Amino acid sequence: MVAFTKGHGTGNDFVIIEDVNGENDLTATQVQALCDRNFGIGADGVLRVVRSAAIDEGAASLAEEPDAEWFMDYRNADGSPAQMCGNGIRVFVHYLLRAGLATLEPGSTVPIGTRAGVRDVMRSETGYQVDLGRWHLAGGEPLARAAGLSIARPGLGLDLGNPHVVVALASDEELDSLDLNPSPLLEPAPVGGANVEFVVPGEPLVRDGIGRVRMRVHERGVGETLSCGTGAAATALAVRHWAGTRAPDQWRVEVPGGVLGVRMFAAEEGEHVGLSGPAQLVYRGEIDLA
Structure with missing residues (x-):
C-alpha cells in the first residue's frame, strides 16, 4: 500500500x-x-x-x-x-x-x-x-482549430518553461461553446505538443490598474482542466502583448476553478512573470x- x-x-x-x-x-x-x-x-x-x-x-x-x-x-x-x-x-x-x-x-x-x-x-x-522565471515568445503564430470553433484562429506561442499557444476569442459565448475534451489542432503542430489557452479579454480590459481576462485550457497529456497556472501566466502575457505598451503588468485571470493573479516584473537577466493563487x-x- x-x-x-x-x-x-x-x-x-x-x-x-x-x-x-x-x-x-x-x-x-x-x-x-x-x-x-x-x-x-x-x-x-x-x-x-x-x-x-x-x-x-x-x-x-x-x-x-x-x-x-x-x-x-x-x-x-x-x-x-x-x-x-x-x-x-x-x-x-x-x-x-x-x-x-x-x-x-x-x-x-x-x-x-x-x-x-x-x-x-x-x-x-x-x-x-x-x-x-524568464519567459519568451516561441513557436510563432500557429493556427488553432477546436471543436466548437467555426474557423481556425491564430494563436501566439509562448515558453514559460513549458510550451503554450494562446488564442483570443471574440466573446464569452464563443468561449463557453468550445468542446476542449478533444485536443485542439495546431498548424504547424509544435514538436512535443503544447498547452492551448482560449481567452476572452475583460470588458473593460483594465480596471483599477489591473488587467482582466477569462480563460479555458486544454493541457497536453491531460485534456481540459479547471485551471492551468503557467497557462494563466501565458494568457496574461499574450493579452498584454496584443494590447500594447500601455497595458498593465498586473492581471486577474479567471479560470473555471477560480481566480489566479499574474504579475510581470524586472529582474537582472530579463523580465520575469509571477503567479499567485x-x-x-x-x-x-x-x-x-x-
Missing part, C-alpha cells in the same frame, strides 16, 4: 506521493491508474515529493541552487513527465509545509527543483506566489499500486 494526499490549486487537482529518498519511481501505467477518475483516485497529474539529491534530474537543480532540497517530479495524467506546473508547485510547497518537510517564514522563499529549472515560492495574500489539501489515504 502507498500513502497519498489529494490536493488542488483552483481546481487543478493532483495526487501527491511522498517519496523523499527516491525509492518509488512511478511508471507511466501507475500514474495513469492513479489519475483515472473512474477506477483510480482521479487527478490531472501526480506530484512525487522527492529530494533533489535522490533523483537524477535533481542534479541540475542542485547545480543551479544548492538550497533546492526538494524536486517536484510532476507527471501528466497520461503518465508523461512535464517540465513545470504553476498550480502544482503551489500545492507541492503547501504539502511540504504541512508535512513538516520545509519551513517558509513570511518574506522568505523556498527554492523548488523542476524540470524547467529552480523556481522560488513565497507566501502571498491568496496563498502562494511562484516566480516562474491558493493551494489546498483535500484528503489522505492509501492505495494499492499493484
